[in-house]
Amino acid sequence: MKRSLDDLLRLALDVAVEAGRRTLALHGRDIPVELKADDSPLTLADRASHDHIAGRLGELTPEIPLLSEESPPEDLIDRRRWKRFWLVDPLDGTKEFIKRTGEYTVNIALVEGAEPVVGIVHAPVAGLSYFARRGGGAFRRAAGGESGEIRVRAARRDALAVVASKDHAGPGVRAFLERNPSATSLSMGSSLKLCLVAEGSADFYPRDLPTMEWDTAAAQCIVEAAGGSVTDLEGRRLVYNKESLRNPPFIAYGDGAIDWVRMLAPGG
Numbered sequence: 001m002k003r004s005l006d007d008l009l010r011l012a013l014d015v016a017v018e019a020g021r022r023t024l025a026l027h028g029r030d031i032p033v034e035l036k037a038d039d040s041p042l043t044l045a046d047r048a049s050h051d052h053i054a055g056r057l058g059e060l061t062p063e064i065p066l067l068s069e070e071s072p073p074e075d076l077i078d079r080r081r082w083k084r085f086w087l088v089d090p091l092d093g094t095k096e097f098i099k100r101t102g103e104y105t106v107n108i109a110l111v112e113g114a115e116p117v118v119g120i121v122h123a124p125v126a127g128l129s130y131f132a133r134r135g136g137g138a139f140r141r142a143a144g145g146e147s148g149e150i151r152v153r154a155a156r157r158d159a160l161a162v163v164a165s166k167d168h169a170g171p172g173v174r175a176f177l178e179r180n181p182s183a184t185s186l187s188m189g190s191s192l193k194l195c196l197v198a199e200g201s202a203d204f205y206p207r208d209l210p211t212m213e214w215d216t217a218a219a220q221c222i223v224e225a226a227g228g229s230v231t232d233l234e235g236r237r238l239v240y241n242k243e244s245l246r247n248p249p250f251i252a253y254g255d256g257a258i259d260w261v262r263m264l265a266p267g268g
Helices: 005-024 044-060 073-081 094-099 171-179 192-198 213-225 260-264
Strands: 033-035 041-043 066-068 084-092 105-112 115-123 128-133 138-141 147-150 161-165 184-188 204-207 229-232 250-253
Touching: 005 044, 005 084, 005 105, 005 115, 005 128, 041 044, 041 094, 044 066, 044 084, 044 094, 044 105, 066 073, 084 094, 084 213, 105 213, 115 192, 115 213, 128 192, 128 213, 138 213, 161 171, 161 192, 171 204, 171 260, 184 192, 192 204, 192 213, 192 250, 204 260, 213 229, 213 250, 250 260
Parallel strands: 066 084, 161 184, 161 204
Antiparallel strands: 033 041, 084 105, 105 115, 115 128, 128 138, 138 147, 204 250, 229 250
16 A cells, blocks of 8 residues: 555654764764765765665665665666655765754655655754645654744845855855845755745745755755745756756745746846
């Protein structure tokens, strides 16, 4: 019997939280840092989280394949045949983990076709979880607290809150902020940037530097379930399991009444 999205969301949330606990056991310690082929960092915490998520979801949902940032190369080829799969970033924000800011997350998404239909973003240091499933709303749960529904907010053009990456604010983002001096810039690491839009703490998140599908899938599901959008710079919704796993430049926003694509364009 095929599990419902609610059932899959509940079990994946538990898996994400436990993976987060395993990263906390290493947080703040002097642990080795490797460089992958693309010069991005890799730590024991990345591996511990990946091993738990891949192992546990393999036990709980053996019928659903899994693709993680730390998956073997053969999975990157096989996944093009998958119609439904878990898409995982076991530790999003490794640089934040290394710098001990606490702004890293565990991301788990369920992709059906080209669409993320379940999304979990868990911030282990804060004990904070964001989660959603298609058609079921988006929620935020603080450590030891109750879950509360979140929604995007209506934006004020004269008081925009724009969220940007601590390490990867590109030239287009800087130019946008220069053209909108009344905007407040919020700096944040990992997928928490998208979650700020989903919960109504920020209006707009433009990203013009590279990301991969596992960086955005879970948080996109949350933003969309909260009433927002995640699109490329031509206004087309981000899609998944493409021939290339690299995302195009994108924007995330809450208020659909504003033409954010035009605002971000040079001279907008």
